[in-house]
Every structure is written in C-alpha cells, then in structure tokens.
Amino acid sequence: SPSHKEGRTTGDEIVEIHANLDDQPGEGLGFVIGKLLEAGAYDAYFTPIYMKKGRPAYQMTVITPKQKCRIMADLLFQHTTTFGIRYVNLKRTILPRTFKKVCTKFGEVTLKIGMIKSSKKVTVEYDRAAILANQHHVSLEQVQQAALLAYNKEDGMA
Amino acid sequence: SPSHKEGRTTGDEIVEIHANLDDQPGEGLGFVIGKLLEAGAYDAYFTPIYMKKGRPAYQMTVITPKQKCRIMADLLFQHTTTFGIRYVNLKRTILPRTFKKVCTKFGEVTLKIGMIKSSKKVTVEYDRAAILANQHHVSLEQVQQAALLAYNKEDGMA
Amino acid sequence: SPSHKEGRTTGDEIVEIHANLDDQPGEGLGFVIGKLLEAGAYDAYFTPIYMKKGRPAYQMTVITPKQKCRIMADLLFQHTTTFGIRYVNLKRTILPRTFKKVCTKFGEVTLKIGMIKSSKKVTVEYDRAAILANQHHVSLEQVQQAALLAYNKEDGMA
Amino acid sequence: SPSHKEGRTTGDEIVEIHANLDDQPGEGLGFVIGKLLEAGAYDAYFTPIYMKKGRPAYQMTVITPKQKCRIMADLLFQHTTTFGIRYVNLKRTILPRTFKKVCTKFGEVTLKIGMIKSSKKVTVEYDRAAILANQHHVSLEQVQQAALLAYNKEDGMA
Amino acid sequence: SPSHKEGRTTGDEIVEIHANLDDQPGEGLGFVIGKLLEAGAYDAYFTPIYMKKGRPAYQMTVITPKQKCRIMADLLFQHTTTFGIRYVNLKRTILPRTFKKVCTKFGEVTLKIGMIKSSKKVTVEYDRAAILANQHHVSLEQVQQAALLAYNKEDGMA
Amino acid sequence: SPSHKEGRTTGDEIVEIHANLDDQPGEGLGFVIGKLLEAGAYDAYFTPIYMKKGRPAYQMTVITPKQKCRIMADLLFQHTTTFGIRYVNLKRTILPRTFKKVCTKFGEVTLKIGMIKSSKKVTVEYDRAAILANQHHVSLEQVQQAALLAYNKEDGMA
Ligand code: NI
Ligand code: NI
Ligand code: NI
Ligand code: NI
Ligand code: NI
Ligand code: NI
Ligand code: NI
Ligand code: NI
Ligand code: NI
Ligand code: NI
Ligand code: NI
Numbered sequence: 001s002p003s004h005k006e007g008r009t010t011g012d013e014i015v016e017i018h019a020n021l022d023d024q025p026g027e028g029l030g031f032v033i034g035k036l037l038e039a040g041a042y043d044a045y046f047t048p049i050y051m052k053k054g055r056p057a058y059q060m061t062v063i064t065p066k067q068k069c070r071i072m073a074d075l076l077f078q079h080t081t082t083f084g085i086r087y088v089n090l091k092r093t094i095l096p097r098t099f100k101k102v103c104t105k106f107g108e109v110t111l112k113i114g115m116i117k118s119s120k121k122v123t124v125e126y127d128r129a130a131i132l133a134n135q136h137h138v139s140l141e142q143v144q145q146a147a148l149l150a151y152n153k154e155d156g157m158a
Numbered sequence: 159s160p161s162h163k164e165g166r167t168t169g170d171e172i173v174e175i176h177a178n179l180d181d182q183p184g185e186g187l188g189f190v191i192g193k194l195l196e197a198g199a200y201d202a203y204f205t206p207i208y209m210k211k212g213r214p215a216y217q218m219t220v221i222t223p224k225q226k227c228r229i230m231a232d233l234l235f236q237h238t239t240t241f242g243i244r245y246v247n248l249k250r251t252i253l254p255r256t257f258k259k260v261c262t263k264f265g266e267v268t269l270k271i272g273m274i275k276s277s278k279k280v281t282v283e284y285d286r287a288a289i290l291a292n293q294h295h296v297s298l299e300q301v302q303q304a305a306l307l308a309y310n311k312e313d314g315m316a
Numbered sequence: 317s318p319s320h321k322e323g324r325t326t327g328d329e330i331v332e333i334h335a336n337l338d339d340q341p342g343e344g345l346g347f348v349i350g351k352l353l354e355a356g357a358y359d360a361y362f363t364p365i366y367m368k369k370g371r372p373a374y375q376m377t378v379i380t381p382k383q384k385c386r387i388m389a390d391l392l393f394q395h396t397t398t399f400g401i402r403y404v405n406l407k408r409t410i411l412p413r414t415f416k417k418v419c420t421k422f423g424e425v426t427l428k429i430g431m432i433k434s435s436k437k438v439t440v441e442y443d444r445a446a447i448l449a450n451q452h453h454v455s456l457e458q459v460q461q462a463a464l465l466a467y468n469k470e471d472g473m474a
Numbered sequence: 475s476p477s478h479k480e481g482r483t484t485g486d487e488i489v490e491i492h493a494n495l496d497d498q499p500g501e502g503l504g505f506v507i508g509k510l511l512e513a514g515a516y517d518a519y520f521t522p523i524y525m526k527k528g529r530p531a532y533q534m535t536v537i538t539p540k541q542k543c544r545i546m547a548d549l550l551f552q553h554t555t556t557f558g559i560r561y562v563n564l565k566r567t568i569l570p571r572t573f574k575k576v577c578t579k580f581g582e583v584t585l586k587i588g589m590i591k592s593s594k595k596v597t598v599e600y601d602r603a604a605i606l607a608n609q610h611h612v613s614l615e616q617v618q619q620a621a622l623l624a625y626n627k628e629d630g631m632a
Numbered sequence: 633s634p635s636h637k638e639g640r641t642t643g644d645e646i647v648e649i650h651a652n653l654d655d656q657p658g659e660g661l662g663f664v665i666g667k668l669l670e671a672g673a674y675d676a677y678f679t680p681i682y683m684k685k686g687r688p689a690y691q692m693t694v695i696t697p698k699q700k701c702r703i704m705a706d707l708l709f710q711h712t713t714t715f716g717i718r719y720v721n722l723k724r725t726i727l728p729r730t731f732k733k734v735c736t737k738f739g740e741v742t743l744k745i746g747m748i749k750s751s752k753k754v755t756v757e758y759d760r761a762a763i764l765a766n767q768h769h770v771s772l773e774q775v776q777q778a779a780l781l782a783y784n785k786e787d788g789m790a
Numbered sequence: 791s792p793s794h795k796e797g798r799t800t801g802d803e804i805v806e807i808h809a810n811l812d813d814q815p816g817e818g819l820g821f822v823i824g825k826l827l828e829a830g831a832y833d834a835y836f837t838p839i840y841m842k843k844g845r846p847a848y849q850m851t852v853i854t855p856k857q858k859c860r861i862m863a864d865l866l867f868q869h870t871t872t873f874g875i876r877y878v879n880l881k882r883t884i885l886p887r888t889f890k891k892v893c894t895k896f897g898e899v900t901l902k903i904g905m906i907k908s909s910k911k912v913t914v915e916y917d918r919a920a921i922l923a924n925q926h927h928v929s930l931e932q933v934q935q936a937a938l939l940a941y942n943k944e945d946g947m948a
C-alpha cells in the first residue's frame with residue numbers, strides 16, 4: 001500500500017564492524033562505547049561470547065555510517081586490545097519519526113513517534129524522563145506512563 | 159568426492175535481519191518469535207547484549223528467505239519497539255534430510271536423518287518426543303534414547 | 317519409597333563463593349578455573365553480568381567443600397583482581413554413582429551410572445571419549461553414541 | 475510507616491536449588507521448566523555460564539516452597555543430566571496483590587495490582603493479553619497499553 | 633601465618649537480594665543500579681536468564697549491608713516491576729586496602745593497593761583515570777599503564 | 791597520514807559462518823573449537839542465544855580464510871548437530887605486528903607489538919606466560935606485569 005511505502009526509509013549504506021576482546025577488562029568497555037558514539041557511530045555494544053581455551057570474552061559490534069568506518073576502526077585499534085577487526089556492509093530500514101513534547105505533572109517529556117502502517121509507535125525519550133524521575137523521586141516508569149497517558153489524551157481529542 | 163557434493167545443498171538466498179531492543183520487556187519476546195516463524199522465518203532468536211548507558215538489551219536476529227524479508231521487517235516494526243532494522247544477504251548450505259518413523263515402547267517417534275559424507279546424522283524430532291515423554295511420565299531423554307536405539311537396531315539389521 | 321531414599325546422598329557441607337570481576341581480562345580466567353579445581357574445588361565457573369557504569373563483567377562462582385573454603389579464598393585473592401569475596405553455606409544432594417567400562421569399535425569408554433528411582437541415568441565420561449574421537453577422526457558424539465549402544469546391549473542381555 | 479508495613483508480606487520459607495548442566499542440550503530445557511512449574515515451583519530458569527574445559531553450559535535455578543524441595547530434587551534428577559544439586563534456604567518478601575479486570579476494545583484483560591507505599595504498581599497479565607493480541611492481529615504492546623489506559627480512566631474517575 | 637591473618641577482614645553481615653525481571657525494559661535498568669548504589673548498596677548488577685514461556689529476562693542482584701536490606705527492598709519494589717524479592721545472608725571477606733596517588737605524564741592517578749600474603753595487589757581507580765584519558769585523548773589503558781609504571785618505579789626505589 | 795596507512799593491512803577475504811545449536815550439549819563444544827582452529831580457522835566461538843520454544847542455545851561462529859570455508863563447513867556438519875549453516879563474506883583489517891622476547895625474573899616471555907599511529911600496542915602472549923605462572927606459583931597477572939615492565943625499561947632506554 002502507498003501509506004506503507006511512505007512509512008519506511010531504506011537504502012542507508014552502513015557498516016557493521018566486529019572485534020573479539022579476550023584480553024581487555026570489562027571495566028573500560030563503557031568508556032569505549034562513549035568514544036565511538038561521540039565520533040558518530042549509530043550504535044556500539046558488546047555480546048558475551050565463549051572463546052578458545054576456556055576464555056569468557058566479549059564481541060564488540062559497531063554500527064556506523066559507511067563514511068565513518070575508518071574513524072571507527074582507528075578508535076577500536078586505539079581503545080581496545082584488538083589486533084584485527086572484521087566488517088561487512090549492511091542495509092538499513094528506518095521508520096521516519098517525529099518528536100513531540102507532552103506535559104506531565106513531572107514536567108515536559110519528549111516522545112518519539114513513528115508511523116507503522118495504520119498505527120503509531122510511541123516511545124518516551126530516556127534522558128529527559130530519567131532527569132525528571134530523579135528530580136521528583138519517582139520511578140522512571142511513572143514518568144513514562146504519565147507521558148504516554150498525556151499523549152493518549154491529546155491524541156484522543158484530536 | 160561425488161557423494162560429498164551430493165551431500166549438501168547450497169545457494170539459497172537468505173537474509174539476516176538485526177534489531178537491537180532496549181526498551182521492550184522480555185516477557186513478550188517469545189510472542190514475537192512465534193509471529194515471525196508463523197510468517198515463514200527460518201529462525202528467529204535473541205542474544206543478550208550490553209548497550210550504551212549501562213543498558214542490558216537483546217539483539218533480535220531473524221533468518222528469512224529473501225522474498226519474505228519485507229514481511230519480516232513489517233512484523234518487526236509492528237511487534238517490537240525498534241525504529242530501525244539492519245539486514246545483510248547470506249548464503250546457506252543445508253544437509254539434504256529424510257524423515258523416518260521408528261517404534262519405541264513409548265510410541266512412534268520421528269527421526270531427521272542427514273547424510274554427511276560416509277556417516278549419517280540422526281536427530282530425534284522434538285515435538286512428538288515431548289508429547290510422548292509427557293504421556294508416559296518419563297524424561298525427554300528417555301524417549302530420545304529409545305528412538306535412537308530403535309533406529310540403530312533397524313539400521314544394524316539392514 | 318525405600319529405594320528412593322537409598323538413591324540419594326544428602327548432607328555434604330559445601331560453600332558457594334562469589335566474586336565479581338570487572339577489571340580482569342577473560343583471557344586468564346580459564347587459568348583461574350584450573351587453579352581452583354586442582355586445589356579441590358567441586359566446581360568453578362563464570363557468569364556474564366551487567367555491572368554499574370555500563371561494565372560488562374563476570375561473576376565468578378566456586379563450589380567447594382567447607383574445609384577448603386579458606387584455600388579457595390586465598391586462590392581467588394591471588395589469581396583474580398577482586399578485593400572482596402562473598403560466601404554462603406549450601407547443602408548438597410548427590411546421586412550415588414558407579415563407573416563402568418564398555419567396549420566400542422573406537423576403544424574402551426567409561427560410563428558414569430546413577431540410580432534415580434526405578435531408572436538408571438547414564439553419562440559418557442568426557443576425557444576418554446574425546447581422546448578416542450581424536451584418534452579415530454570421528455565426532456565426540458559418535459563415540460558417545462557407540463558407548464551408549466554398547467551399554468544398552470549389555471544391559472538388555474542381563 | 476504503617477501503610478508501608480502492610481504493604482509487604484515477609485517470612486515465606488523458600489529454597490533455591492542450583493544444578494549445573496553441561497551435558498544436556500538446550501532443546502529440552504523448556505520442557506524441564508514446564509515440569510517444575512507444574513509441580514509447584516515458584517520459578518525455574520537458566521543462566522548461561524562458562525565452565526571448565528571451555529564448556530558453555532547452563533546453571534539451572536529452581537525457586538520452590540520449602541515443603542516441595544524434595545519433589546523438585548526428584549524432578550531435576552529425572553529430567554536433567556545432573557548428578558548433584560545444591561540448595562540454600564532463602565526468605566521472600568512479596569507485595570500483596572489484587573487482580574482486576576478491565577474492558578478494552580480488544581476484550582477483557584486482567585491486571586495485577588500491588589500496593590507499594592503511596593503508589594500502585596500495575597502489570598498486565600501476559601496470557602490473556604497474548605490471546606487477544608493474536609485474535610485481533612495487533613501487537614502485545616497495543617493490548618497492554620489499552621489495558622493500562624482503561625485502568626487509568628477508571629482509576630482517575632474514582 | 634600471622635601476616636596471612638592480618639591480610640583479610642572477615643565477618644561483615646551482608647545480604648544478597650534477588651529479583652527476576654521479565655516485564656521491564658533494559659533501558660531503565662542502569663537507572664535502577666544508580667538508585668541502589670546511591671542508597672548504600674555494595675553492588676548491584678544484572679544477569680541474563682532464560683525464563684518460562686520463552687522469555688529472555690534479567691536476574692537482578694543487590695549486595696547490601698544487612699541494616700540496609702529494607703531500604704533496598706523498598707527501592708526494588710519502587711523502581712522495578714517485581715512483585716517479589718528473595719534474600720539470603722552472606723558472609724564477606726575483604727582485603728584491607730590503602731590508597732596511593734602517583735604522578736604520571738597525564739596527571740595524578742589513584743591506586744588501590746591490597747596486601748595478599750607476601751605480594752601486593754594494585755588496581756588503578758577508574759573514575760580519575762577515565763577523566764585523564766578523555767582530557768589527553770589517549771586510551772584508558774595508556775593511563776592505567778602509566779600509573780602502574782609510576783608505582784613500580786617508586787616501589788622499586790623503596 | 792602516511793604512517794597511518796602503513797599501520798594497517800586491509801583486504802583479506804574472510805568468511806563468517808554461523809550455525810545455531812540447540813540440540814548439542816555444551817560439554818563437547820570446546821572440542822569443536824579445537825577441531826576448527828586446528829584446521830586453520832582464524833577464530834571460533836559461541837554466543838548464548840534464546841531460541842523458539844523456550845530453548846537456551848548457542849550460536850556458533852567461525853571466522854575463516856575464504857579458501858577454507860568448505861573445510862570448515864564439513865567440520866561443522868561432522869562435529870555439531872546442525873543441519874544448516876549460513877555464511878557471509880567479510881573484510882578484515884589487521885595491525886601489522888612484531889614479536890619480541892623479554893626477560894623477566896620468571897623467565898622469557900613473548901610480547902606481541904602492533905603499531906597504531908604514533909603509539910605502540912603491546913600484549914603478552916598467553917601460552918608462555920601461563921606456563922611460567924604455573925612453574926613459579928604466581929598469578930598470570932604477575933608474569934604479564936613483569937613482562938610489560940621489562941618491555942618498558944628496554945623501550946625507555948632506547
Ligand atoms: Ni553480526
Ligand atoms: Ni588475544
Ligand atoms: Ni518537575
Ligand atoms: Ni504411548
Ligand atoms: Ni548463587
Ligand atoms: Ni581406537
Ligand atoms: Ni476481541
Ligand atoms: Ni544466588
Ligand atoms: Ni512476570
Ligand atoms: Ni593532564
Ligand atoms: Ni552475524
């Protein structure tokens with residue numbers, strides 16, 4: 001259906017980079033994620049793996065726009081113990097999204113809204129919600145629920 | 159060797175789709191696997207990952223025939239919280255397989271048999287074996303062992 | 317039932333020791349398991365965990381007879397980066413077991429046999445089976461299956 | 475505070491049982507969970523662990539009322555490959571809960587409601603919600619959101 | 633040996649609390665760790681587990697001084713979706729530690745030093761080292777290595 | 791920069807092979823890794839995954855030079871229970887490395903040294919260090935630290 005086609009954006013050229021880390025402590029790996037995201041990676045994460053010689057280890061994965069692949073490789077060689085990285089080209093499909101602010105009793109919260117066919121997909125942005133939960137001594141979930149309720153009231157009225 | 163070449167089927171066009179899920183509870187993820195398999199995915203599974211900001215999360219993977227890639231994408235956008243999916247073309251090699259029924263004291267069990275060079279590879283189909291184990295108040299392993307013994311007796315006689 | 321009571325041995329005093337490792341590479345952790353088992357631990361293993369500040373880490377667990385608890389603690393302080401360990405007393409129930417050798421076309425294999433109520437529980441000992449699989453260029457599973465078949469033939473004849 | 479004290483129930487005598495499984499395939503482990511829950515376990519689950527000799531394995535955990543500990547042990551010896559189990563007494567604190575049905579456009583959904591100090595904690599029961607999501611070809615999350623909205627409307631009116 | 637006895641401090645009364653989380657997204661779990669540590673937990677972390685009905689989930693663990701057990705329980709009920717927690721008393725053994733500052737070309741770094749029998753155990757404190765690595769555009773490991781070298785030079789001269 | 795370009799080697803044709811294993815015990819998986827590495831795989835490892843029907847399982851990954859892909863497939867079909875494998879071509883970038891021996895009080899240790907832009911990346915080779923740690927009843931880390939110190943002294947003198 002036409003609304004369907006409009007609902008998605010395809011064709012981004014992205015690269016997935018892998019490196020296996022068995023001789024680096026986990027303590028500094030959050031630090032590495034920070035460096036990669038700061039430099040423009042779409043995502044960076046670790047998977048627990050079982051390697052040779054009974055070694056618990058981590059597979060590092062970086063999802064990056066193609067033109068930043070070299071920068072990411074440099075960061076991996078600088079900030080991890082790896083002597084080799086592997087990479088592969090991927091395609092990506094993303095939902096077009098709009099952002100919307102709603103008022104809750106805890107303050108203003110941002111929602112990310114995607115169109116998926118006939119229905120909408122709504123997520124509460126984490127960073128702002130976490131700040132409000134801290135300020136008001138409530139749980140993150142209470143802020144998130146308040147935001148979704150506010151959205152549904154507004155949306156119901158439209 | 160010729161028997162070797164016959165022993166494998168290569169060239170399937172398949173696609174691996176990835177999405178990272180950090181804002182969806184695990185409770186409903188078995189539900190999502192069900193939807194994907196029902197719609198024709200070859201496999202669908204989750205990997206525990208460590209994401210930014212100290213977030214435990216899951217990487218969802220779907221293995222699908224190429225022509226079903228769009229359907230799988232739609233299901234992922236509908237049934238998970240993701241706003242973006244990544245995919246890559248893979249090749250696949252599978253063992254040709256035959257199915258064979260054997261009689262055990264618990265009832266009829268189905269075996270999956272593959273030819274791998276000179277030797278055979280035999281697996282007991284789970285669903286039927288689990289039903290029989292439940293009916294006869296024995297362990298799954300007892301049914302599986304009975305089936306493999308029955309197979310070996312028949313095979314030994316041939 | 318009386319046979320049931322005989323089937324289990326309870327009352328061992330054992331200790332479970334935990335330590336969280338976030339600043340030690342996985343590479344040397346197999347080494348640590350070796351040291352602990354050599355010194356008499358019943359078991360020693362790692363669990364992947366998600367710690368504060370986005371740190372992938374491992375929880376080390378040692379299961380030890382109570383009288384060896386101090387030795388294990390010393391080994392943990394010496395061979396891991398931890399500055400603190402936690403421990404708790406556990407009880408243990410084990411199946412009495414006998415060992416039995418069976419002849420297969422690959423050579424002699426050892427089985428571990430436990431009585432669990434009316435049925436027997438049979439496992440193929442790994443170390444010897446792995447050596448035979450290597451020598452005969454077959455899979456570990458082929459040796460294990462051969463051993464179970466040999467056992468079932470002997471047992472069936474009795 | 476008094477409402478606080480009323481809000482929790484403490485003192486249940488429960489037992490945590492552990493067994494390490496390195497020689498049983500994962501395929502049948504869902505089957506084992508079923509057996510344990512059916513027999514009255516509070517919970518039963520697996521943790522991926524790294525054992526000696528480079529073995530990926532699972533730690534099985536069963537949470538059981540104390541008087542069912544023996545039954546659980548028997549089930550573990552019957553349905554898993556383990557030759558030994560470990561157990562420890564735990565205490566448990568649970569939130570008193572009420573169940574409430576709410577009407578949504580997808581049908582009637584059950585909510586579990588706990589009192590935690592001044593605020594309420596509300597969860598949508600999975601089984602019924604999953605059936606409705608299947609019937610109406612929507613996502614589990616849509617049913618859950620509808621149920622929470624219905625609850626909030628009713629609650630807001632009170 | 634006497635130095636051995638001095639080398640460890642035992643007897644802390646601590647509690648380990650467990651809760652299984654299958655209906656809470658991972659996104660907010662780093663938030664929960666923050667709350668618990670802020671309130672005085674010794675440690676708080678998550679373990680990936682496999683629960684009933686095919687549910688990927690997390691086991692939350694909190695290690696807390698005994699007198700803070702109730703506060704931690706309240707925080708768990710407020711900030712997670714759990715309706716029940718389990719807990720057990722543990723003992724703890726810690727290495728007495730001293731802290732020492734060393735000068736590196738990147739700035740002053742703090743070391744944590746423990747006495748383990750005849751040898752010393754030295755760790756570089758993360759927070760300060762991470763700040764210096766960021767400021768000087770080097771890897772965390774470069775700062776850590778510089779600190780260990782500085783320590784060894786000083787120590788070697790003594 | 792030119793030194794940068796010299797610092798990396800790109801263009802290796804490698805293949806990543808995947809197979810999901812849900813009906814094979816973890817016990818023999820270390821054995822499988824051994825077979826694959828012996829036959830020339832660059833790496834082979836397991837990832838814990840959550841499959842359909844509540845099955846804990848492992849994803850096996852093999853990283854292999856392209857020309858050995860068929861041999862690896864044969865080994866996977868022989869030594870694992872899988873009936874199908876998936877593979878994809880990857881590119882690889884590795885740091886050129888030199889090896890250097892240094893003298894420590896425990897004996898001679900081998901270092902692997904890579905050039906990453908202006909700085910060097912130094913790792914202690916595991917196998918030799920582990921042997922020395924065993925011989926001298928010290929921790930692996932003590933041997934590794936001694937080797938890095940020896941390297942830094944030599945390097946500092948140059
Ligand atoms: Ni991948
Ligand atoms: Ni390495
Ligand atoms: Ni406010
Ligand atoms: Ni029957
Ligand atoms: Ni435990
Ligand atoms: Ni032989
Ligand atoms: Ni309906
Ligand atoms: Ni525990
Ligand atoms: Ni639940
Ligand atoms: Ni500075
Ligand atoms: Ni992959």
Ligand code: NI
Nearest residue numbers: 895896897925
């Ligand atoms: Ni020596």
